[in-house]
Amino acid sequence: MAKIQMKTPIVEMDGDEMTRILWRMIKDTLILPYVELKTEYYDLGLLNRNATKDQVTVDAAEATKKLGVAVKCATITPNAQRMEEYPELTEMWKSPNATIRSILDGTVFRTPILVDSVKPVVRNWEKPITVARHAYGDIYKAVELHTAEPGTAKLVFTGESGAVQELTVQKMAGPGVLQGMHNRESSIESFAHACFRFAIDTKQDLWFSAKDTISKVYDGTFKEIFDRVFADYKAEFERLGITYFYTLIDDAVARVMRSRGGFIWACKNYDGDVMSDMISTAFGSLAMMTSVLVSPDGNYEYEAAHGTVTKHYYRHLKGEETSTNPVATIFAWTGALRKRGELDGTPELCAFADRLEQACLDTIEAGEVTGDLASLAERESKALTSAAFLKAVASRL
Ligand code: NAP
Numbered sequence: 450m451a452k453i454q455m456k457t458p459i460v461e462m463d464g465d466e467m468t469r470i471l472w473r474m475i476k477d478t479l480i481l482p483y484v485e486l487k488t489e490y491y492d493l494g495l496l497n498r499n500a501t502k503d504q505v506t507v508d509a510a511e512a513t514k515k516l517g518v519a520v521k522c523a524t525i526t527p528n529a530q531r532m533e534e535y536p537e538l539t540e541m542w543k544s545p546n547a548t549i550r551s552i553l554d555g556t557v558f559r560t561p562i563l564v565d566s567v568k569p570v571v572r573n574w575e576k577p578i579t580v581a582r583h584a585y586g587d588i589y590k591a592v593e594l595h596t597a598e599p600g601t602a603k604l605v606f607t608g609e610s611g612a613v614q615e616l617t618v619q620k621m622a623g624p625g626v627l628q629g630m631h632n633r634e635s636s637i638e639s640f641a642h643a644c645f646r647f648a649i650d651t652k653q654d655l656w657f658s659a660k661d662t663i664s665k666v667y668d669g670t671f672k673e674i675f676d677r678v679f680a681d682y683k684a685e686f687e688r689l690g691i692t693y694f695y696t697l698i699d700d701a702v703a704r705v706m707r708s709r710g711g712f713i714w715a716c717k718n719y720d721g722d723v724m725s726d727m728i729s730t731a732f733g734s735l736a737m738m739t740s741v742l743v744s745p746d747g748n749y750e751y752e753a754a755h756g757t758v759t760k761h762y763y764r765h766l767k768g769e770e771t772s773t774n775p776v777a778t779i780f781a782w783t784g785a786l787r788k789r790g791e792l793d794g795t796p797e798l799c800a801f802a803d804r805l806e807q808a809c810l811d812t813i814e815a816g817e818v819t820g821d822l823a824s825l826a827e828r829e830s831k832a833l834t835s836a837a838f839l840k841a842v843a844s845r846l
């Protein structure tokens with residue numbers, strides 16, 4: 450059989466731990482036998498980030514701007530415990546995703562992958578809920594400090610004109626913590642545009658939530674910008690019979706729980722981080738959630754929403770065969786290949802992505818699943834190792 454050809458490469462960002470193992474297996478079993486794969490490879494594994502002083506992450510993000518499509522494996526974000534685990538680390542490197550997002554800007558759309566045999570925990574959810582997470586700024590690009598002594602904290606802005614705005618944050622009577630964060634109107638605008646366009650593309654209602662009653666200037670600006678940008682899309686929304694509305698984040702949470710699904714929920718950066726894990730878990734499994742970063746200038750970075758599955762990796766290192774779910778990582782690959790096919794005008798590549806996704810869903814519906822789904826499935830299912838699951842998908846493909 451002739452392999453499917455690609456015109457333009459995609460950016461391939463390798464990662465860490467169990468997902469790095471799955472990455473190799475997915476390529477070998479499901480992609481390389483069928484596609485003449487062209488990628489520009491960047492090793493974002495922690496040790497290579499350390500060896501390159503994290504330059505590799507910046508290079509991978511820059512390459513994504515050039516090639517337009519990337520696929521990324523989950524990566525370790527080092528913390529104090531990782532510094533002990535990897536004594537060779539010269540710095541507590543920043544989250545690669547935060548670095549990539551601050552270079553590409555844009556919005557992360559996370560959608561659960563629904564299968565008939567796994568029912569959502571929330572009984573009334575019938576359709577997927579897509580969380581649209583603003584991927585720039587707030588606490589992910591903040592500065593913070595700890596003070597051991599009493600004193601006064603101020604927020605000071607010095608304009609280019611020389612004008613100074615100054616507020617007292619707090620007169621601290623004792624030790625405490627402080628944080629300064631920001632966002633840019635241009636980034637919020639592109640977040641709003643991305644959400645309205647995605648709603649139109651997928652013909653779904655758009656909700657946006659924040660906390661403008663408490664954060665009148667910061668969150669209030671988000672709300673105003675969404676209202677302003679919506680004017681550009683209002684007519685198209687009316688034509689399609691879809692709606693946009695803004696509500697407070699706590700009200701949104703209550704409404705989401707009572708909803709039937711089938712809409713996009715736009716969230717600020719932190720809310721989106723937290724809510725997408727809640728939504729994916731309630732729909733079934735964190736391992737059944739797709740994630741794509743769409744930048745304002747039309748670049749796409751696909752990944753799984755879950756992490757490197759450390760606990761499974763330690764079992765793998767002990768020689769155990771694990772039953773880690775590769776579906777979200779497979780869908781990261783299919784998302785990237787389909788987008789490449791759309792941009793390059795190579796429909797065979799899009800069709801391959803469709804068939805691979807269908808093969809995954811058919812395998813799960815047939816009761817051949819990984820451990821996370823075996824415990825959730827309403828149909829009789831057997832828990833396969835990751836390797837056996839991939840083989841079962843390959844046989845259908
Ligand atoms: P995690 O890797 O998502 O895993 C948390 C737990 O969720 C696992 O222990 C496992 O539960 C379950 N799980 C997640 N993905 C699964 C899969 N594909 N198949 C089966 N079960 C799955 O989160 P974490 O343990 O908090 O983080 C581990 C590392 O990942 C950290 O170093 C973190 O920095 C990094 N991380 C990276 C990204 C990213 O690159 N996008 C995102 C999040 C976290 P059981 O153990 O109960 O089976």
Ligand code: MG
Pocket residue numbers: 722723726
């Ligand atoms: Mg997260």
